[in-house]
Amino acid sequence: MNSPFSLPEASTHAVTVDRIFYLLLVLSGATVVLVFGLILLFAVRYRRGSSAKRGPMPEFLRREFEIGWTLATLLSFVFLFWWAGSADLSSLAAPAGSLEIHVVAKQWMWKTQHPSGAREINALHVPLGQPVHLLMSSQDVIHSFFVPAFRVKQDVVPGRETDIWFQASKLGVFPLLCAEYCGTDHSVMRGKITVMRPEDYARWLVQQPEGDDLAHEGAKLFVSQGCSGCHAGSSNVHAPRLAGIYGRMVQLSDGRTVKADDGYIRDSILQPKRDVVAGYDAIMPSFKGLLDDGELQSLTAYIRSLAEEGSHD
Amino acid sequence: MTDALLAGDLPLPPRPDYLRHGSTIASWLTTTDHKRIAILYAITITFFFFLGGAAVTAVRLELFEPNGWLLTSDTYNKLFSFHGIIMVWFFLVPSIPNTLGNFLLPLMIGAPDVAFPRLNLFSWYLTIAAGAFTVYALLAGGVDTGWTFYTPYSSMFSNSHVFAAAAGVFVVGFASIATGVNFIATTHMLRAPGMTWFRLPLFVWAIYATSLIMVLATPVLAISLLLVIAERVLGLPIFDPARGGDPILFQHLFWFYSHPAVYIMVLPAMGVVSEVIPCFARRRIFGYDFMVYAMLAIAGIGFFVWGHHMFVSGQSALASLVFSFLSFIIAVPSAIKVFNWTASLFRGQISFESPMLYSLGFVGLFTTGGLSGLFLASIPVDVHVTDTYFVVAHFHYIMVGGSVSAFFAGLHFWWPKVTGKLYPESWAKFAAILMYAGFNMTFLPQFFAGYLGMPRRYHTYPAEFQIYNVMSSAGAGVLAVAYLLPLGYLTWSLFYGGRAGNNPWAATGLEWTTTSPPPPKNFDRQPRVDRGPYEYHAEGMSAGTDAPEVQNARDIR
Numbered sequence: 001m002n003s004p005f006s007l008p009e010a011s012t013h014a015v016t017v018d019r020i021f022y023l024l025l026v027l028s029g030a031t032v033v034l035v036f037g038l039i040l041l042f043a044v045r046y047r048r049g050s051s052a053k054r055g056p057m058p059e060f061l062r063r064e065f066e067i068g069w070t071l072a073t074l075l076s077f078v079f080l081f082w083w084a085g086s087a088d089l090s091s092l093a094a095p096a097g098s099l100e101i102h103v104v105a106k107q108w109m110w111k112t113q114h115p116s117g118a119r120e121i122n123a124l125h126v127p128l129g130q131p132v133h134l135l136m137s138s139q140d141v142i143h144s145f146f147v148p149a150f151r152v153k154q155d156v157v158p159g160r161e162t163d164i165w166f167q168a169s170k171l172g173v174f175p176l177l178c179a180e181y182c183g184t185d186h187s188v189m190r191g192k193i194t195v196m197r198p199e200d201y202a203r204w205l206v207q208q209p210e211g212d213d214l215a216h217e218g219a220k221l222f223v224s225q226g227c228s229g230c231h232a233g234s235s236n237v238h239a240p241r242l243a244g245i246y247g248r249m250v251q252l253s254d255g256r257t258v259k260a261d262d263g264y265i266r267d268s269i270l271q272p273k274r275d276v277v278a279g280y281d282a283i284m285p286s287f288k289g290l291l292d293d294g295e296l297q298s299l300t301a302y303i304r305s306l307a308e309e310g311s312h313d
Numbered sequence: 314m315t316d317a318l319l320a321g322d323l324p325l326p327p328r329p330d331y332l333r334h335g336s337t338i339a340s341w342l343t344t345t346d347h348k349r350i351a352i353l354y355a356i357t358i359t360f361f362f363f364l365g366g367a368a369v370t371a372v373r374l375e376l377f378e379p380n381g382w383l384l385t386s387d388t389y390n391k392l393f394s395f396h397g398i399i400m401v402w403f404f405l406v407p408s409i410p411n412t413l414g415n416f417l418l419p420l421m422i423g424a425p426d427v428a429f430p431r432l433n434l435f436s437w438y439l440t441i442a443a444g445a446f447t448v449y450a451l452l453a454g455g456v457d458t459g460w461t462f463y464t465p466y467s468s469m470f471s472n473s474h475v476f477a478a479a480a481g482v483f484v485v486g487f488a489s490i491a492t493g494v495n496f497i498a499t500t501h502m503l504r505a506p507g508m509t510w511f512r513l514p515l516f517v518w519a520i521y522a523t524s525l526i527m528v529l530a531t532p533v534l535a536i537s538l539l540l541v542i543a544e545r546v547l548g549l550p551i552f553d554p555a556r557g558g559d560p561i562l563f564q565h566l567f568w569f570y571s572h573p574a575v576y577i578m579v580l581p582a583m584g585v586v587s588e589v590i591p592c593f594a595r596r597r598i599f600g601y602d603f604m605v606y607a608m609l610a611i612a613g614i615g616f617f618v619w620g621h622h623m624f625v626s627g628q629s630a631l632a633s634l635v636f637s638f639l640s641f642i643i644a645v646p647s648a649i650k651v652f653n654w655t656a657s658l659f660r661g662q663i664s665f666e667s668p669m670l671y672s673l674g675f676v677g678l679f680t681t682g683g684l685s686g687l688f689l690a691s692i693p694v695d696v697h698v699t700d701t702y703f704v705v706a707h708f709h710y711i712m713v714g715g716s717v718s719a720f721f722a723g724l725h726f727w728w729p730k731v732t733g734k735l736y737p738e739s740w741a742k743f744a745a746i747l748m749y750a751g752f753n754m755t756f757l758p759q760f761f762a763g764y765l766g767m768p769r770r771y772h773t774y775p776a777e778f779q780i781y782n783v784m785s786s787a788g789a790g791v792l793a794v795a796y797l798l799p800l801g802y803l804t805w806s807l808f809y810g811g812r813a814g815n816n817p818w819a820a821t822g823l824e825w826t827t828t829s830p831p832p833p834k835n836f837d838r839q840p841r842v843d844r845g846p847y848e849y850h851a852e853g854m855s856a857g858t859d860a861p862e863v864q865n866a867r868d869i870r
């Protein structure tokens with residue numbers, strides 16, 4: 001059992017969050033002391049029939065007084081916003097070179113998959129001190145990936161990919177919880193995050209049963225689902241080559257340019273009519289309902305791996 | 314001729330008060346008297362309050378043990394959903410506006426009734442019809458979506474009675490809208506001669522601001538529920554991502570209503586407290602016009618902060634920042650109000666009858682809840698505590714600690730006016746103190762549990778949180794007693810309470826100038842107003858220095 005009285009700060013982000021939290025705690029504490037103190041003071045001093053001075057109100061209790069405390073409150077709140085807001089902004093994007101892990105949520109379990117293809121259920125092993133980037137999607141309802149010790153939480157939504165990242169800073173096993181109500185067994189949709197030394201993590205990975213790695217699986221799907229029939233270099237259908245598109249800007253037929261990231265590729269597969277590439281006809285069929293989230297992630301990983309190959313030559 | 318008549322002591326023409334003006338059931342069910350409709354509402358929401366309370370009693374009992382011992386997960390989920398739906402839409406939203414507001418708004422502005430008396434009655438019947446849907450949903454097997462009805466769970470996955478429950482909330486929304494329209498029209502059209510806008514009691518301003526929100530926000534609730542029903546029953550693809558829908562769209566619609574709705578639940582409470590504190594402190598309210606502007610600001614800005622419920626939903630970082638900023642801004646007028654209530658005590662002649670105890674309790678608990686709102690407005694902290702017990706504690710501090718305490722403050726304050734009876738004051742004081750204690754025992758531990766990572770809506774939970782849940786459940790027992798007590802002694806007072814005079818608290822305000830209980834048309838003569846609402850002493854002075862006997866004198870006006 002974990003301690004009922006304290007929560008470890010097990011990620012770099014946890015320290016930032018706690019710092020804001022404690023400042024807020026001090027400010028709120030001071031406000032509570034002020035307000036409760038004044039109420040108590042007045043309640044005693046000005047109780048009915050007490051001999052405390054009444055008479056004309058002192059001069060200073062004027063509009064200026066009220067405007068003064070309004071401004072003071074406003075300024076301190078704007079300061080709080082600025083501080084919390086800038087902390088939020090600086091932790092938005094995952095650093096380059098993060099370990100990418102795919103997470104699929106479904107009623108009522110978490111499935112995770114490492115870049116090597118190793119899979120886990122309701123568990124995730126991560127190396128200490130290395131940023132970990134989670135790419136998450138849901139197969140049914142909305143869930144929420146919550147690791148209190150890391151102070152991170154992100155809803156996992158069907159039909160789109162959401163992400164978070166963290167960098168573990170303490171060894172140990174930490175609870176993973178589902179925080180968005182998702183039906184009957186919501187409260188047992190829990191798991192464990194194990195933080196290991198990088199060398200232990202490497203060893204652990206090797207011991208995992210050989211899973212097909214994502215890109216590999218994607219390559220197979222690319223053929224079996226018929227994508228290659230249009231997209232392969234040898235095809236005589238007029239369709240764009242996919243090698244190297246990942247991460248590039250794509251010109252669309254309606255004049256927009258968009259970045260070919262995970263979301264774009266996902267949309268291209270599920271709703272091809274939405275973003276039609278300039279110079280091509282909208283003949284690509286939608287694969288909505290034909291591919292599940294795991295398969296979409298594999299295909300995306302495959303297309304991404306094509307980009308990496310492309311950049312080698 | 315009797316001696317009395319001969320002596321010139323002529324009997325008044327018979328003029329029964331509104332309670333005795335017709336005593337058949339039918340005279341109640343077809344009444345258009347705002348005061349009687351207020352009573353109908355009071356009975357209705359009391360029923361729902363205890364129904365919602367019964368549901369949560371089972372929830373709290375279950376949470377004594379980390380792995381459950383009493384209920385199945387499905388039952389547990391249905392109980393907290395039912396609790397939320399009932400408490401929000403069938404108790405708290407109608408509580409102060411439809412009971413005290415209905416009763417007092419015309420009295421306070423010197424009008425014989427509301428602007429549309431029959432619409433008023435109709436809105437009560439809508440509430441009853443809506444309640445029937447919701448109770449049917451319970452009896453038929455329950456609904457398990459939570460009060461928030463999030464899609465796609467509610468529209469595609471839940472196997473429970475979502476349709477009936479959503480229909481109930483849909484219908485009760487129209488009751489809200491009807492009431493809002495009625496109160497807005499009443500405040501605009503029916504003020505007595507001399508009752509200018511800035512002579513309105515703050516309670517009237519509060520009800521007015523609340524009504525504006527009801528009219529502007531509730532239609533969006535109706536739309537969002539209608540869309541859930543359309544997807545669930547007719548299969549229209551709206552929130553289903555596999556067919557081009559967007560499940561997050563629902564959250565935007567829902568919170569566009571439900572954030573303003575939290576102000577529907579708290580503004581009237583602010584109004585009550587702003588009447589009670591000046592009366593028992595014998596002081597003019599500090600900064601009357603600031604209080605008015607603060608309420609209007611809250612009502613206005615409240616429409617632009619809904620995204621703070623969605624910081625982890627995947628909404629864009631820019632949107633989150635804007636919503637965070639506006640959430641901090643909306644806390645400013647709330648803070649102003651707390652400072653002004655406190656300052657109104659300065660140099661008062663304060664006495665501590667039960668309405669005052671409840672009101673001071675409101676100020677304390679609202680302050681605590683409001684401060685916890687600042688934590689939630691800070692994005693990095695919210696990301697950690699959202700969907701945990703921290704949020705549960707936050708909104709209970711404001712809505713239960715705050716609004717329900719204020720409702721009890723108002724109930725006790727105006728009880729003599731409404732019923733013509735005095736209640737036993739020592740019991741009432743005891744209940745007020747017990748309620749404050751029980752409330753904190755129940756909800757303070759939840760802040761800790763939430764920060765340490767206990768998610769909300771958890772039927773079973775990691776063992777380290779048991780200590781907080783046991784404290785909470787024990788506190789809930791105390792709180793339950795504190796809520797049952799007034800039911801007992803107030804009912805008792807109906808039969809055995811002493812007769813109340815017209816103005817037992819020596820309060821200002823037009824409602825105290827008529828008899829207790831008032832006649833059917835409120836005033837025997839058209840009131841005229843020539844002063845501000847809280848003239849307990851001359852301008853620029855503090856509370857009177859009269860001896861306590863004089864301060865305590867009843868019926869001085």
Ligand code: HEM
Nearest residue numbers: 575578579621622640644647683686687689690699708711
């Ligand atoms: C004083 C200013 C306030 C601020 C800055 C504030 C801030 C917030 C924030 C940011 C949340 C979202 C938390 C989350 O879901 O992670 C929240 C939740 C909530 N607040 Fe407030 N709040 C304030 C006052 C109020 C008032 C006056 C009420 C009600 C009368 C209220 C009722 C609620 C409710 C019901 C929820 C949670 C709803 C749910 O998720 O079921 N808040 N508040």
Ligand SMILES: [Cu+2]
Nearest residue numbers: 178180182186
């Ligand atoms: Cu869940």
Ligand SMILES: [Cu+2]
Nearest residue numbers: 572619621622
């Ligand atoms: Cu809100």
